[in-house]
Every structure is written in structure tokens, then in C-alpha cells.
Amino acid sequence: MMDWNILLVDDEVEFVQTLCERLDLRGLACRVALDGEAGLKMMDESEPDVVVLDMFMPGLKGLEVLTLIRERHPKVQVILLTGQGATKDGMDGMKLGAFDYMIKPLSIDDLTAKIAEAVKTART
Amino acid sequence: MDKARFMGRMAATVSHDLCNVLATIQQASGLLGDYLALARRESLKSVGLRPKFKYNDKFEEIICQVLTQVNRGQDMCDQLSRLAHSSDEGQDGADLALAAELLVKLSGRVAKKHKVKFLVMPAPMRCKAKATLVEVLTAMETALTGIAWECREQGEIVLAPGATDTGVHMDILCQGLSQPDVQSLVQALESGESGACTAGVIQGGVRLAFEKAGLQA
Numbered sequence: 207m208m209d210w211n212i213l214l215v216d217d218e219v220e221f222v223q224t225l226c227e228r229l230d231l232r233g234l235a236c237r238v239a240l241d242g243e244a245g246l247k248m249m250d251e252s253e254p255d256v257v258v259l260d261m262f263m264p265g266l267k268g269l270e271v272l273t274l275i276r277e278r279h280p281k282v283q284v285i286l287l288t289g290q291g292a293t294k295d296g297m298d299g300m301k302l303g304a305f306d307y308m309i310k311p312l313s314i315d316d317l318t319a320k321i322a323e324a325v326k327t328a329r330t
Numbered sequence: 331m332d333k334a335r336f337m338g339r340m341a342a343t344v345s346h347d348l349c350n351v352l353a354t355i356q357q358a359s360g361l362l363g364d365y366l367a368l369a370r371r372e373s374l375k376s377v378g379l380r381p382k383f384k385y386n387d388k389f390e391e392i393i394c395q396v397l398t399q400v401n402r403g404q405d406m407c408d409q410l411s412r413l414a415h416s417s418d419e420g421q422d423g424a425d426l427a428l429a430a431e432l433l434v435k436l437s438g439r440v441a442k443k444h445k446v447k448f449l450v451m452p453a454p455m456r457c458k459a460k461a462t463l464v465e466v467l468t469a470m471e472t473a474l475t476g477i478a479w480e481c482r483e484q485g486e487i488v489l490a491p492g493a494t495d496t497g498v499h500m501d502i503l504c505q506g507l508s509q510p511d512v513q514s515l516v517q518a519l520e521s522g523e524s525g526a527c528t529a530g531v532i533q534g535g536v537r538l539a540f541e542k543a544g545l546q547a
Contacts, residue, residue, distance in 0.1 A: 220354045221354040224357040224360075228357060231361075289350070292411075
């Protein structure tokens with residue numbers, strides 16, 4: 207098990223739980239929050255290295271959550287998840303300080319590689 | 331245009347939800363693959379005491395099929411999303427080559443139905459029409475559907491963007507089109523024209539002529 211702490215924030219329950227299980231099988235310690243508020247609360251309790259954050263959720267939107275993370279947890283790296291055709295939102299997120307963005311559906315290998323890069327950045 | 335924007339917003343919502351459905355299917359089938367791989371490793375470690383899962387190869391084949399369909403769905407989702415945003419984008423003009431590529435990808439079913447192939451030729455230069463993307467797509471789709479029916483089971487239909495000093499155009503060509511067919515198509519297109527372009531007869535097909543973007547009135 208690697209000592210990387212990952213927080214997944216997405217309101218798509220089956221998607222996020224399955225993704226978490228797959229990351230877990232690859233040795234990444236993973237937690238799940240189903241909305242932005244819950245994610246921020248979990249971060250206050252225990253700060254992860256990387257947050258994988260869906261941009262379109264009920265309640266706080268991804269970019270709002272990102273802004274709050276940047277204020278409260280500046281070392282934490284954020285990877286945004288967007289849908290097809292929403293690359294502009296991903297770019298906007300990077301301007302607000304996201305590490306990168308990825309488009310759903312996404313490959314687990316690509317996500318793991320991106321998380322590895324983000325962890326390296328978070329710890330330097 | 332408000333109706334187009336409404337439809338665009340609805341299509342964007344559907345496209346977003348569809349992406350989530352595909353993402354869930356993709357991860358679920360991926361997880362199945364992960365557990366198969368885990369079972370294989372454990373079987374090897376047990377030095378033959380634990381038998382290999384009997385249906386391993388069949389499961390892998392099914393996972394592969396699911397992932398192929400997810401990729402197919404992802405491509406469709408991408409096109410749907412581009413279509414959905416077309417009512418907001420391209421208000422200051424539309425690139426004919428990009429519009430043709432989008433239309434061809436969205437018209438796979440028409441091509442299959444009429445047993446034809448659509449081919450987009452590269453534009454010799456940037457061909458930007460003054461009309462909006464929705465107007466360009468509407469005109470091109472009407473012409474393409476008509477030609478696909480006339481040319482059914484006759485091979486390739488070519489979409490060739492081009493430009494002159496005063497305008498830009500999209501030629502839609504098929505070797506199987508006869509001159510009377512083209513004449514009647516142009517007449518049908520002219521009767522239904524929205525004013526975004528004019529339809530004309532050319533050798534082997536139809537030319538949709540648009541006003542060029544960026545020209546002074």
C-alpha cells in the first residue's frame with residue numbers, strides 16, 4: 207500500500223465507489239465524498255494529498271469547491287473531472303489552481319499516473 | 331434561435347448524463363477485469379492448488395466488448411456535446427470543414443441506412459461562413475440526406491469545402507448522381523432554404539454557397 211491519500215468527490219455513487227475500489231486495489235488509500243460540502247468536511251478532518259473532484263455536482267459546484275480548497279488547503283492538489291464538451295470548464299479550473307483536468311469516461315491507468323504526478327507536486 | 335438554444339441545453343444535459351453512465355459502466359467492467367487479474371495471480375501463487383477460473387477467457391472477451399462499446403459511446407457523446415454547444419458557438423461564423431466533420435460523424439446512421447460512405451475532403455484554405463453553425467449544419471444536413479437517398483448503395487459521397495474571393499461553399503458530390511437528380515435536389519433545397527445559403531448545380535453534385543465571414547457589407 208502506498209502512503210498516498212486520495213479523496214474522490216463525485217455525486218455519481220456507483221461510479222465513485224467503483225473508482226475508489228479500483229484505486230484501492232492498486233494500493234492507494236482512498237476515501238469518497240458524495241458532494242462538495244462533505245468533501246471539505248473530510249478534508250478538514252484529515253488532509254489528503256490529492257482530491258479528484260467532479261465539476262458538476264448538486265450543491266457547491268466543482269469550481270466553488272476548488273476555490274475553497276485553494277484557500278483552506280493550499281498544498282492539496284486537485285484533479286478535476288469533466289464531461290465531454292466541457293474542456294473550457296477544465297481550463298477555467300486550471301486557472302483557478304487545479305493541478306489538471308480529465309474527461310469522463312477515463313482510464314484507470316491515466317488517472318493513477320495523473321495522481322502520481324499530483325502527489326509528487328503536493329509533497330515538494 | 332431561442333428554440334435552438336433550448337434544444338442545445340437539453341442535449342448538453344443528456345450528453346453529460348450519458349458520459350456518467352458510460353464512466354460507470356467503464357469502471358465496473360474495469361473492476362471485473364481487476365478481480366480476474368487478482369484471481370489469476372492468486373491461482374499462480376497457490377502452485378496449482380487453486381484452479382484457474384474456468385471462464386476467465388470468456389470474461390475477458392466480454393469485458394473487451396463492453397469497453398469497445400464504451401469507447402463508441404464516448405465518441406457519440408462527444409459529437410452530441412459538440413452539437414449541443416453549436417447553438418451557442420459559431421454565432422460569429424462557422425468553419426465549413428469543421429461543420430462537415432461534425433455532420434458526418436452525426437450522420438453515421440444515415441450512411442448505414444443508405445449503404446454509402448461520407449468522406450470530408452480537407453479545405454484548401456480556411457472556409458468560414460458568415461452563417462451560424464446551426465444554420466450551416468441545417469443546410470448541409472438537408473442536402474446530405476437528399477443526396478444519400480439518391481445515391482443509395484452507390485459508394486462514396488464526398489463533402490468538399492472551398493472558397494472564392496467573395497464566398498465559401500460546400501460541394502456535396504457523388505459519382506452516381508445524374509444531372510436530373512441534381513436538378514431536382516437543388517429545386518427541393520431552394521424551396522426549403524432558410525436564406526443562409528444558396529444551392530446550385532455542379533458537375534456530379536450540389537454546391538451550397540455561403541456568404542464569407544469577415545467581409546464588409
